[in-house]
Amino acid sequence: MTMTATLGHAHADPHHIGRATEHPGPAPKRIVTAYGFWVFLLSDIVMFSCFFAAYAVLVDQTAGGPKGSEIFEQRNVAIETVCLLLSSFTCGMAGIAADVRNRLWFYLAMAVTCVLGLIFLAIEFKEFADLVARGYGPSRSAFLTAFFSLVGCHGLHVSAGVLWLLTMMAQVFAKGFRADVLRRMMCFALFWHALDIIWVGVFSVVYLLGGGA
Amino acid sequence: MPAVPTVEATMLGKLDWSAIPLDQPIPLAAGGVVLLVILGVLAWVVVKGHLPYLWHEWITSVDHKRIGVMYILLASVMLLRGGSDAIMMRIQQAIAYQSQGYLPPEHYNQIFSAHGTIMIFFVAMPFVIGLMNLVVPLQLGVRDVAFPTLNSVGFWLTATGALLVNLSLVIGEFARTGWLAFPPLSELSYSPGVGVDYYAWSLQISGVGTLVAGINLVTTVLKLRTKGMNYLRMPMFCWTTLASNLLIVAAFPILTATLAMLLLDRYLGFHFFTNEAGGNVMMFMNLIWAWGHPEVYILVLPAFGVYSEVVSTFSSKPLFGYRSMVLATMAICIISFMVWLHHFFTMGAGPDVNAIFGIASMIIAVPTGVKIYNWLFTMYGGRIRFATPMLWSVGFMVTFIIGGLTGVLVAVPPADFMLHNSMFLVAHFHNVIIGGVLFAAFAGFEYWFPKAFGFRLDERWGKVGFWFTFVGFWVTFMPLYIAGMLGMTRRMQHYDVAEWRPWMLVAAFGMLLLTIGVLAQVTQIVVSIRNREALRDRTGDPWDGRSLEWATSSPPPVFNFAFDPDVRGEDAYWALKHHAKQQQLEDHSGPEYQDIEMPKNSPTGFVCAFFATVMGFALIWHIWWMVILGGVGAFATFVVFAWRDHDEYVIPAAEVERIDRINIEERRNLVSLAGTL
Numbered sequence: 001m002t003m004t005a006t007l008g009h010a011h012a013d014p015h016h017i018g019r020a021t022e023h024p025g026p027a028p029k030r031i032v033t034a035y036g037f038w039v040f041l042l043s044d045i046v047m048f049s050c051f052f053a054a055y056a057v058l059v060d061q062t063a064g065g066p067k068g069s070e071i072f073e074q075r076n077v078a079i080e081t082v083c084l085l086l087s088s089f090t091c092g093m094a095g096i097a098a099d100v101r102n103r104l105w106f107y108l109a110m111a112v113t114c115v116l117g118l119i120f121l122a123i124e125f126k127e128f129a130d131l132v133a134r135g136y137g138p139s140r141s142a143f144l145t146a147f148f149s150l151v152g153c154h155g156l157h158v159s160a161g162v163l164w165l166l167t168m169m170a171q172v173f174a175k176g177f178r179a180d181v182l183r184r185m186m187c188f189a190l191f192w193h194a195l196d197i198i199w200v201g202v203f204s205v206v207y208l209l210g211g212g213a
Numbered sequence: 214m215p216a217v218p219t220v221e222a223t224m225l226g227k228l229d230w231s232a233i234p235l236d237q238p239i240p241l242a243a244g245g246v247v248l249l250v251i252l253g254v255l256a257w258v259v260v261k262g263h264l265p266y267l268w269h270e271w272i273t274s275v276d277h278k279r280i281g282v283m284y285i286l287l288a289s290v291m292l293l294r295g296g297s298d299a300i301m302m303r304i305q306q307a308i309a310y311q312s313q314g315y316l317p318p319e320h321y322n323q324i325f326s327a328h329g330t331i332m333i334f335f336v337a338m339p340f341v342i343g344l345m346n347l348v349v350p351l352q353l354g355v356r357d358v359a360f361p362t363l364n365s366v367g368f369w370l371t372a373t374g375a376l377l378v379n380l381s382l383v384i385g386e387f388a389r390t391g392w393l394a395f396p397p398l399s400e401l402s403y404s405p406g407v408g409v410d411y412y413a414w415s416l417q418i419s420g421v422g423t424l425v426a427g428i429n430l431v432t433t434v435l436k437l438r439t440k441g442m443n444y445l446r447m448p449m450f451c452w453t454t455l456a457s458n459l460l461i462v463a464a465f466p467i468l469t470a471t472l473a474m475l476l477l478d479r480y481l482g483f484h485f486f487t488n489e490a491g492g493n494v495m496m497f498m499n500l501i502w503a504w505g506h507p508e509v510y511i512l513v514l515p516a517f518g519v520y521s522e523v524v525s526t527f528s529s530k531p532l533f534g535y536r537s538m539v540l541a542t543m544a545i546c547i548i549s550f551m552v553w554l555h556h557f558f559t560m561g562a563g564p565d566v567n568a569i570f571g572i573a574s575m576i577i578a579v580p581t582g583v584k585i586y587n588w589l590f591t592m593y594g595g596r597i598r599f600a601t602p603m604l605w606s607v608g609f610m611v612t613f614i615i616g617g618l619t620g621v622l623v624a625v626p627p628a629d630f631m632l633h634n635s636m637f638l639v640a641h642f643h644n645v646i647i648g649g650v651l652f653a654a655f656a657g658f659e660y661w662f663p664k665a666f667g668f669r670l671d672e673r674w675g676k677v678g679f680w681f682t683f684v685g686f687w688v689t690f691m692p693l694y695i696a697g698m699l700g701m702t703r704r705m706q707h708y709d710v711a712e713w714r715p716w717m718l719v720a721a722f723g724m725l726l727l728t729i730g731v732l733a734q735v736t737q738i739v740v741s742i743r744n745r746e747a748l749r750d751r752t753g754d755p756w757d758g759r760s761l762e763w764a765t766s767s768p769p770p771v772f773n774f775a776f777d778p779d780v781r782g783e784d785a786y787w788a789l790k791h792h793a794k795q796q797q798l799e800d801h802s803g804p805e806y807q808d809i810e811m812p813k814n815s816p817t818g819f820v821c822a823f824f825a826t827v828m829g830f831a832l833i834w835h836i837w838w839m840v841i842l843g844g845v846g847a848f849a850t851f852v853v854f855a856w857r858d859h860d861e862y863v864i865p866a867a868e869v870e871r872i873d874r875i876n877i878e879e880r881r882n883l884v885s886l887a888g889t890l
Binding site for chain 1: 355359360424427428429431432435436437438439440441442443444462463464465466467469470471473474477481482483484485487489490491492493496500777780848852855856858860
């Protein structure tokens with residue numbers, strides 16, 4: 001720092017607040033993008049928390065319809081969970097492949113992630129379809145309303161994630177590992193992992209707590 | 214409902230000719246006038262050949278300053294719409310004593326619902342977001358916001374919501390449920406029409422826009438600050454922007470979820486809030502106010518920021534108690550999430566819960582009081598200039614204190630049991646929202662207008678506008694406090710109590726003054742545009758400002774600053790300016806001018822909003838094929854955007870230098886002129 005700068009500093013900063021650390025300036029684009037996406041994910045989690053809260057409020061309002069323990073099939077849920085957790089691992093693999101610019105491993109890992117996501121969705125869809133067929137649709141009771149909404153909201157997110165995943169594969173195919181493509185890939189990975197975290201919540205609150213007597 | 218849908222039902226959903234209110238002259242005439250104005254403006258734009266300019270420079274712009282201006286323009290137009298609703302309601306209550314008045318009940322109910330919805334979501338919100346967009350990157354000393362294209366998307370989605378609300382004037386109807394659409398009234402069994410659907414979908418779409426703006430501004434403040442701009446050197450407006458947008462990010466998803474639940478009830482027969490099958494109406498109350506109370510602070514915190522800037526500038530003093538102001542802002546940010554239940558003390562939560570929330574509500578008055586004292590002490594001993602922005606700020610302090618005090622009053626649960634849903638409450642929240650947010654919007658408008666457009670606003674008309682609005686506000690809303698004390702409840706289409714009548718007449722007269730105030734401000738803009746050469750701000754610093762937005766020209770070049778400003782303390786520009794005066798405004802001998810990369814304009818926001826409008830309209834009228842079309846279109850828009858190969862363009866160093874030199878020359882002339890005086 002020059003002489004004048006130090007003088008100006010002492011003058012304009014009576015509390016000596018700026019002395020400890022000087023802010024270095026705007027962050028690089030990669031940091032800014034990821035940071036913004038984190039903020040979005042937090043807001044998304046707030047939205048999910050509303051559906052969790054609604055579920056907690058309405059879980060006992062079965063209106064003469066079935067309780068959770070009567071309709072949940074733990075085996076299917078276990079398969080769903082394994083699929084989603086595995087897909088998080090393969091999604092991480094895809095991220096690493098993108099970082100080292102390996103197309104083959106990238107496509108492979110993304111494809112496996114996609115398939116696991118689709119299996120998850122298929123099982124969930126079948127669960128929903130069976131319930132509706134037995135007359136236990138979301139209109140049956142407030143409990144089923146909250147159940148379908150919470151689990152369905154997560155399912156919609158996974159569907160959007162699959163769409164995003166396919167778009168990312170197409171982007172890498174068309175554009176290669178460009179800086180902006182890599183930033184989007186990073187955001188996609190964050191999104192996919194966040195869905196996993198939310199599923200852990202859904203699994204615990206809905207299926208584990210509700211599965212017992 | 215026929216079992217097999219007809220061709221018409223498949224193609225047009227619920228839409229048919231009965232949707233056009235041919236039997237109701239008022240909305241039809243209003244809609245017709247609006248349509249004529251829009252078509253007239255469009256025709257003028259096309260005939261004069263302004264369309265390419267408008268498209269390239271504004272509609273597709275990703276420049277935060279332009280987007281800010283468009284937000285404020287949207288808010289101003291919607292203010293006229295919401296204001297017209299207010300005038301109609303005041304006239305109705307003035308004449309509907311022992312008579313039906315001139316507005317039938319179902320129309321009156323739509324008007325008060327639309328008035329609240331429009332004023333909060335499409336006036337107050339876009340106005341403060343517009344100011345933040347315009348000013349915050351300049352104050353932080355950076356070239357743009359964190360996500361410029363998303364910023365444009367956010368604006369256009371907000372505009373989509375506003376468009377849908379106005380569409381309900383002529384196609385169908387608006388909600389008759391009040392501005393928060395409480396169930397079970399808003400459920401399908403009690404509101405079978407499309408009114409609530411218009412309400413909910415326009416808020417869902419504009420809510421996405423608001424969330425995008427919130428994420429963008431939080432990231433901008435936290436991650437994009439120029440060199441040396443430590444947190445505790447940020448101007449107060451940046452701090453309040455941060456707090457407000459943190460609240461947006463945390464609270465708007467709650468609104469999205471709540472409205473989604475209401476829509477699921479209405480569209481798919483879910484039972485979140487119904488009376489049947491175990492639905493829970495109180496859950497809606499809790500959820501909507503868990504968003505709704507922070508929303509109040511989302512609006513008023515940036516307003517506090519505007520006052521902080523204005524009071525400090527026009528007192529020619531640094532803001533008193535800067536750090537206590539930061540602390541107060543963040544305290545309000547947090548406590549605002551802990552008071553939501555005071556909106557329904559009367560709905561059976563019990564004395565313990567009511568007491569806790571009553572005390573929390575009173576506590577939030579403490580940091581607000583800190584702020585008021587800080588502004589007063591900033592003025593104390595300062596050389597105060599009573600320019601129009603300062604008048605709005607002082608008017609705010611006088612007005613807002615009364616609103617705050619009546620707020621503390623209704624925060625006492627026993628008192629609230631008396632005043633709940635009365636005109637007293639109506640007076641209270643208008644007192645804080647008009648006195649707090651709207652006055653700040655006007656103060657900020659007058660204060661930053663020269664920065665945005667390069668010329669000042671006419672002071673004489675500005676002061677006429679202020680005094681009529683200020684007096685008009687008091688004459689309109691103080692009688693409502695009294696009417697509330699006399700037992701008048703809110704939202705009355707007609708009444709038979711003679712004691713209320715005189716106060717309604719006084720309030721209607723106050724509305725006349727308010728209207729004159731608004732007209733004076735419109736006149737002010739017209740007069741100022743005509744006299745713009747005389748009012749030209751050549752230096753970029755018309756108010757002797759203190760923060761970095763005044764360090765660049767008015768209007769600023771697209772890149773804001775030729776060099777990244779190097780900040781060394783609070784009131785960054787004030788220090789720079791005085792340094793420069795001592796140095797006789799030395800030439801830039803130091804760093805060389807360099808090429809600047811700026812984000813390219815993009816129609817993504819506009820096209821995306823077009824598809825959102827299509828989708829929203831289709832959802833409201835159950836036209837399912839069109840819903841799919843809109844959704845696919847919006848997705849395709851994003852993919853096309855993501856496929857671009859060049860998202861930035863370069864402004865060559867020579868051009869940067871040319872633009873910067875002009876401004877430096879103007880400033881030097883001013884300093885030498887000041888030296889000769």
